[in-house]
Amino acid sequence: ETDVDDRYGDLDSRTDSDIPEISSSSDRTPKILKKALSGLSSRWKNWWIRGILTLTMIFFFSLIIYMGSFMLMLLVLGIQVKCFHEIITIGYRVYHSYDLPWFRTLSWYFLLCVNYFFYGETVADYFATFVQREEQLQFLIRYHRFISFALYLAGFCMFVLSLVKKHYRLQFYMFAWTHVTLLITVTQSHLVIQNLFEGMIWFLVPISSVICNDITAYLFGFFFGRTPLIKLSPKKTWEGFIGGFFSTVVFGFIVAYLLSKYQYFVCPVEYRSDVNSFVTECEPSELFQLQSYSLPPFLKTVLRRETVSLYPFQIHSIALSTFASLIGPFGGFFASGFKRAFKIKDFANTIPGHGGIMDRFDCQYLMATFVHVYITSFIRGPNPSKVLQQLLVLQPEQQLNIYKTLKTHLIEKGILQPTLKV
Amino acid sequence: MEVVRVRVRFLGRRGERAGAWQGRQRSARVKERRRRWAGPSFRAGDPAAEGPVNRCGAARYSGGAGRGSLRAPELSCGSGGYAARPRRCRAGVSSMTELRQRAVREPDAPPEDKGSESEARVDGETASDSESRVEPAPPPAAADDTPEVLNRAFSKLSSRWKNWWVRGILTLAMIAFFFIIIYMGPMVLMMIVLCVQIKCFHEIITIGYNVYHSYDLPWFRTLSWYFLLCVNYFFYGETVTDYFFTLVQREEPLRILSKYHRFISFTLYLIGFCMFVLSLVKKHYRLQFYMFGWTHVTLLIIVTQSHLIIHNLFEGMIWFIVPISCVICNDIMAYMFGFFFGRTPLIKLSPKKTWEGFIGGFFATVLFGLVLSYVMSGYRCFVCPVEFNNDTNSFTVDCEPSDLFRLQEYIIPGVIQSVIGWETVRMYPFQIHSIALSTFASLIGPFGGFFASGFKRAFKIKDFANTIPGHGGIMDRFDCQYLMATFVNVYIASFIRGPNPSKLIQQFLTLRPDQQLHIFNTLKSHLNDKGMLTAAMEDE
Numbered sequence: 013e014t015d016v017d018d019r020y021g022d023l024d025s026r027t028d029s030d031i032p033e034i035s036s037s038s039d040r041t042p043k044i045l046k047k048a049l050s051g052l053s054s055r056w057k058n059w060w061i062r063g064i065l066t067l068t069m070i071f072f073f074s075l076i077i078y079m080g081s082f083m084l085m086l087l088v089l090g091i092q093v094k095c096f097h098e099i100i101t102i103g104y105r106v107y108h109s110y111d112l113p114w115f116r117t118l119s120w121y122f123l124l125c126v127n128y129f130f131y132g133e134t135v136a137d138y139f140a141t142f143v144q145r146e147e148q149l150q151f152l153i154r155y156h157r158f159i160s161f162a163l164y165l166a167g168f169c170m171f172v173l174s175l176v177k178k179h180y181r182l183q184f185y186m187f188a189w190t191h192v193t194l195l196i197t198v199t200q201s202h203l204v205i206q207n208l209f210e211g212m213i214w215f216l217v218p219i220s221s222v223i224c225n226d227i228t229a230y231l232f233g234f235f236f237g238r239t240p241l242i243k244l245s246p247k248k249t250w251e252g253f254i255g256g257f258f259s260t261v262v263f264g265f266i267v268a269y270l271l272s273k274y275q276y277f278v279c280p281v282e283y284r285s286d287v288n289s290f291v292t293e294c295e296p297s298e299l300f301q302l303q304s305y306s307l308p309p310f311l312k313t314v315l316r317r318e319t320v321s322l323y324p325f326q327i328h329s330i331a332l333s334t335f336a337s338l339i340g341p342f343g344g345f346f347a348s349g350f351k352r353a354f355k356i357k358d359f360a361n362t363i364p365g366h367g368g369i370m371d372r373f374d375c376q377y378l379m380a381t382f383v384h385v386y387i388t389s390f391i392r393g394p395n396p397s398k399v400l401q402q403l404l405v406l407q408p409e410q411q412l413n414i415y416k417t418l419k420t421h422l423i424e425k426g427i428l429q430p431t432l433k434v
Numbered sequence: 435m436e437v438v439r440v441r442v443r444f445l446g447r448r449g450e451r452a453g454a455w456q457g458r459q460r461s462a463r464v465k466e467r468r469r470r471w472a473g474p475s476f477r478a479g480d481p482a483a484e485g486p487v488n489r490c491g492a493a494r495y496s497g498g499a500g501r502g503s504l505r506a507p508e509l510s511c512g513s514g515g516y517a518a519r520p521r522r523c524r525a526g527v528s529s530m531t532e533l534r535q536r537a538v539r540e541p542d543a544p545p546e547d548k549g550s551e552s553e554a555r556v557d558g559e560t561a562s563d564s565e566s567r568v569e570p571a572p573p574p575a576a577a578d579d580t581p582e583v584l585n586r587a588f589s590k591l592s593s594r595w596k597n598w599w600v601r602g603i604l605t606l607a608m609i610a611f612f613f614i615i616i617y618m619g620p621m622v623l624m625m626i627v628l629c630v631q632i633k634c635f636h637e638i639i640t641i642g643y644n645v646y647h648s649y650d651l652p653w654f655r656t657l658s659w660y661f662l663l664c665v666n667y668f669f670y671g672e673t674v675t676d677y678f679f680t681l682v683q684r685e686e687p688l689r690i691l692s693k694y695h696r697f698i699s700f701t702l703y704l705i706g707f708c709m710f711v712l713s714l715v716k717k718h719y720r721l722q723f724y725m726f727g728w729t730h731v732t733l734l735i736i737v738t739q740s741h742l743i744i745h746n747l748f749e750g751m752i753w754f755i756v757p758i759s760c761v762i763c764n765d766i767m768a769y770m771f772g773f774f775f776g777r778t779p780l781i782k783l784s785p786k787k788t789w790e791g792f793i794g795g796f797f798a799t800v801l802f803g804l805v806l807s808y809v810m811s812g813y814r815c816f817v818c819p820v821e822f823n824n825d826t827n828s829f830t831v832d833c834e835p836s837d838l839f840r841l842q843e844y845i846i847p848g849v850i851q852s853v854i855g856w857e858t859v860r861m862y863p864f865q866i867h868s869i870a871l872s873t874f875a876s877l878i879g880p881f882g883g884f885f886a887s888g889f890k891r892a893f894k895i896k897d898f899a900n901t902i903p904g905h906g907g908i909m910d911r912f913d914c915q916y917l918m919a920t921f922v923n924v925y926i927a928s929f930i931r932g933p934n935p936s937k938l939i940q941q942f943l944t945l946r947p948d949q950q951l952h953i954f955n956t957l958k959s960h961l962n963d964k965g966m967l968t969a970a971m972e973d974e
Contacts, residue, residue, distance in 0.1 A: 158928040161920065165878060168917075172884045175783055180892035188731045195730065244714055339704060345711045353719030378707075381700065389697040399941050400953050404960060415961060417939055418954050427947045428954070 066227075069372075081212060081281045081290050085205055089127075092201035094369045096123055096193055098360045103189040106354055107182055114174045115183070119190045121167050126194050129160035130202040138209055139283050200377060203384040210387055212292070213277040217268055217329055218383045221336035222375050224263045229256030229341075245348045248341070257337040264333030265326055272300045272323040299325045299391070328391070335382050340375045347374035605766070608911075616755065620820045620829045623754070624744055628666075631740035633908045635662055635732060637899045642728040645893055646721050653713040654722070658729045660706050665733050668699035669741040677748060678822050679940050739916060742923040749926055751831070752816040756807055756868055757922045760875035761914050763802045768795030768880075784887045787880070796876035803872030804865050811839045811862040838864045838930070867930070874921050879914045886913035 076083050100119050133156070152159065175183055208215040233252025241248040271277045279294035304319045312318065347370070351357065360368030403411065422428035615626050639658050675682060675692045682688045691698065714722055747754040772791025780787040810816045818833035843858045851857065886909070890896065898909035942950060 155928050157924045161924045165917070168885075169878070169881050172783070172881050172888065173781075175884075175888045177782065180888050184889060184892045188727055191731055191734065192727045195734065242712075243716065244711070339708070342708050342711050345714075346707075349711065349714045349719050350723060353723045378704070385696050385700045389694050399938060399945070400956055402938055403953070403957055408961075408964060411957065411961060414939060415954075415957055418942060418950070418957070421943065422950060422954060425947070427951055 070223075077212070077216065081208060081292070084208060084212075084215070088201050088204050088208070091369055091373065092127075092197050093123070095197045095373060098368045098370045099193045099197070100190065102354060102356060102359065103186060103193075107185055107189075112176070112179060112183065112186070114170075115186050118167060118171055118174070119186070121170075122164070122190055122194060123198070125160065125163045125167060126198045128163065129156075130198060132156045132160065134202070134205060134209075138281075196377065200380045204380045207380065207383050207387065209281045210392075211278050211280050213268070213271050213325070214383060214387065216271065216277065217264060218332050218336060218379050219376060220267055221260050221264045221329075221333045222340050222379050225256045225260040225333075225337045225340060226375060228259040228263075229253060229337075232256055232259075242345060244345045244352070253337075253341070257334070260337045261330055261333045264329040264336075268326045268329035269323065272296075272325050299323070299328070328386075331386065332383065336375075336379055339382070340379055343377040343379075344375045346377070347371070609762075616751070620747060620751065620831070623747060623751075627740050627743055627747075630908055630912065631666075631736055632662070634736050634912060637909045638732045638736070639729065641893060641895060641898065642725060642732075646724055646728075651713075651715070651718060651722065651725070653709070654725050657706060657710055657713070658725070660709075661703070661729055661733060662737070664699065664702045664706060665737045667702065668695075669737060671695045671699065673741070673744060673748075676940075677820075681822060735916065739919045743919045746919065746922050746926065748820045749930075750817055750819050752807070752810050752864070753922060753926065755810065755816065756803060757871050757875065757918050758915060759806060760799050760803050760868075760872045761879050761918050764795045764799040764872075764876045764879060765914060767798035767802075768792060768876075771795055771798070781884060783884045783891070792876075792880070796873070799876045800869055800872045803868040803875075807865045807868040808862065811835075811864050838862070838867070867925075870925065871922065875914075875918055878921070879918055882916040882918075883914045885916070886910070 076087050100116075104116075132152070171183070171187060204215065207218075229248070229252040231252075232255030233247070233249045236251040236255065237249035239250040240246060241250050241253055275294065275296060276292050278296050278300045279292040281290050281292055282294075283290055300323055302321045302323060305322055306319050307315065307317065347359075351359070358368055359370035403414065419428065615622055639655075643655075671692065672695070675695060682692050710722070710726060743754065746757070768787070768791040770791075771794030772786070772788045775790040775794065776788035778789040779785060780789050780792055814833070814835065815831045817835050817839045818831040820829055820831055821833075822828075823830045839862055841860045841862060844861055845858050846854065846856060886898075890898070942953065945953070
């Protein structure tokens with residue numbers, strides 16, 4: 013009995029040997045660079061292209077930071093959309109599903125729905141005053157979950173109605189692929205934005221730690237690398253890993269020290285309705301005020317000082333850098349495994365010499381979630397404006413009850429003086 | 435045309451060894467495929483003839499002897515395990531149009547072995563999803579899980595009525611079980627929801643294993659169950675923190691666990707993620723990524739739904755019972771209406787569903803929902819939010835019923851007045867909401883069923899599992915409930931109540947003092963504006 017694979021035989025194969033190669037795209041290096049570097053050998057040429065593009069990206073990043081938090085939000089949104097597009101395109105190529113035109117519409121529609129849901133929640137939280145003014149926005153915010161769910165349902169029903177007889181499995185695969193991609197990219201970007209609103213330093217320090225870890229691990233590996241780290245990425249070495257770890261911790265420490273001085277980076281981003289823009293002005297919290305720490309004895313002898321003035325945030329930055337160096341690379345290995353599984357060299361060809369946007373951001377993948385979880389667990393509790401907004405939505409009797417409870421609590425704690433009247 | 439005819443002729447005689455058309459390359463490729471599907475005991479280098487020649491035959495007569503998910507061998511020829519593993523057993527004849535379309539779609543004329551691949555693909559594609567499958571031998575009866583006693587009782591009836599009776603009795607048994615569980619209280623309900631969730635997860639993961647033949651990646655089962663544990667820990671931790679707030683504050687270890695709950699859950703998940711990355715094996719990357727994706731989508735579907743069901747339950751048992759019964763009623767009513775009046779097919783996915791069943795089921799379900807909510811709104815034990823009483827250390831459902839559950843007079847619109855002859859009617863406001871719930875259950879609920887049907891057709895299974903005789907697996911019973919739980923939760927959050935007051939107080943207490951003061955003052959001015967605060971209250 014001949015074992016005839018059906019159309020999707022290669023999808024369910026047990027080994028990777030007969031997976032078709034995805035054809036790589038053309039070379040998109042700009043002509044200027046090509047001409048400038050035409051004299052060098054191809055290895056150095058590659059090195060120069062990567063170097064120049066790295067510097068360009070860092071410069072671009074600094075420019076956006078200068079332009080403010082709103083531009084940063086737009087940048088994060090743009091990156092998210094591009095990452096989604098890259099991963100979905102890979103899925104299309106793997107499953108040859110370009111001839112199911114509904115599918116592209118549905119994937120983008122689901123992206124829109126999930127973004128609408130997440131950004132609606134964010135907007136409601138942070139722009140509470142702005143939202144109270146507009147009547148239509150009030151309606152949208154109050155029934156936000158219902159509207160988002162209805163939108164998602166419409167997409168779900170369209171998917172079910174679009175199931176075509178001979179392509180069931182393919183369509184289910186693409187459905188699942190879309191959802192997993194959304195889970196990865198949209199939730200991460202949403203958490204990045206939440207971190208950003210906490211204070212730009214919570215956005216900058218983790219991202220720069222990951223980038224620094226990438227670069228220093230590469231340099232250490234280049235000069236001292238000997239022992240391979242993991243079979244998945246044969247170019248990574250233990251020397252690079254450990255060297256990158258130490259240099260990232262030092263780098264994070266220094267960057268945290270430099271950035272903690274400026275209110276621009278340290279203050280939570282707020283939206284002021286009077287000026288209709290984002291402001292970052294506040295009294296810096298204790299985290300960002302210099303404190304004296306007494307050094308442990310062995311460091312005392314080395315540095316010959318009794319105490320040192322640090323920002324408490326620098327201690328936190330050590331935790332962030334440690335995560336970036338130790339666990340961040342797992343995101344990179346995950347992406348490497350993914351690329352090997354689907355036989356692609358790079359996610360896309362957007363950045364010459366570097367691959368796609370997803371290639372640059374694969375290590376950031378877990379970092380954003382970690383920072384968010386870290387902030388909510390160790391730094392602050394829930395978002396005050398969100399608590400307030402929820403309070404205002406309650407029934408009046410419930411509000412009154414809560415008011416009485418809060419008053420008792422505050423008086424107990426001595427925050428509120430019982431003699432104060434309205 | 436010549437080429438096409440040659441292809442058709444070749445495909446018609448499947449059992450033959452490779453004909454003269456493709457020659458040695460074809461047979462080599464076939465050998466390679468046979469080798470791959472043979473199972474773990476097969477070592478590279480063994481003669482290809484080791485692979486069973488008449489696999490379809492062997493599989494068919496061994497019945498559904500593998501792990502229970504694939505019941506009808508005529509559809510998929512054997513189930514999991516390594517005993518018999520043919521991928522497709524059909525003797526279909528490919529259609530000309532499909533071949534022509536395929537040829538058009540791949541104009542880059544395929545080289546020798548690619549030609550065989552595309553032709554194989556075409557064959558699989560046309561024969562796979564066609565209704566008119568031609569099987570040379572009759573399929574044996576599936577492994578019969580019906581209890582012995584039922585078998586004996588029905589031995590005399592014809593098989594069609596027997597099936598009907600088995601289904602009927604099992605339906606009644608399940609409904610009786612449902613009532614008993616409700617009687618036993620919310621704690622038992624929670625446990626049941628948890629068990630159902632685990633069983634559904636197990637069923638879907640087993641299907642994934644069968645599809646991807648991934649039984650020889652033992653890490654994967656551990657990892658899947660580990661991820662299930664992590665996500666459940668996260669969700670149940672959040673629920674426990676919300677609803678058992680005072681209990682949690684009392685016990686010191688619980689307090690620490692709840693304070694750093696998100697961090698602990700994230701760490702657990704990270705460990706699983708790192709284990710996955712470290713477990714990537716060179717030749718099986720794609721498989722492992724597929725299973726990773728499969729696990730995550732399954733978790734997304736199942737665990738979030740069950741978590742929302744528990745939230746609904748805590749809102750009041752009526753919010754749990756009415757939606758679920760509406761979906762069940764819609765299932766049964768649509769089936770009855772379709773049985774007696776069914777004529778126009780509804781959707782190609784499920785050929786047995788009809789428009790008459792759909793519409794009849796809709797009206798019957800709305801009526802049923804109205805009646806059921808009327809009956810249930812009278813009792814406190816269904817209507818009150820479930821609370822955990824610290825003193826008695828148990829769940830209590832005792833409260834003053836809210837406005838929703840107090841009889842009110844409604845004026846009947848003119849058109850119905852003339853029909854019924856009444857001016858006003860006394861109803862619970864909840865019954866109006868129940869109309870919305872029943873409408874959703876009848877109109878959108880079936881889409882969950884179509885989704886599951888499409889899934890089963892895509893992966894060539896008849897039922898998710900064989901747990902319930904006559905009905906299939908647990909997932910088969912719960913596929914329509916899939917969207918209902920989310921809808922009820924969203925409905926409650928949007929239209930019925932706002933956020934949970936005790937949760938708000940708890941969040942408030944964790945804020946910084948200056949934030950607390952700010953919120954308190956804002957609330958005060960808000961209440962003042964509304965005129966809720968009087969001077970007398972201020973003195974309290």
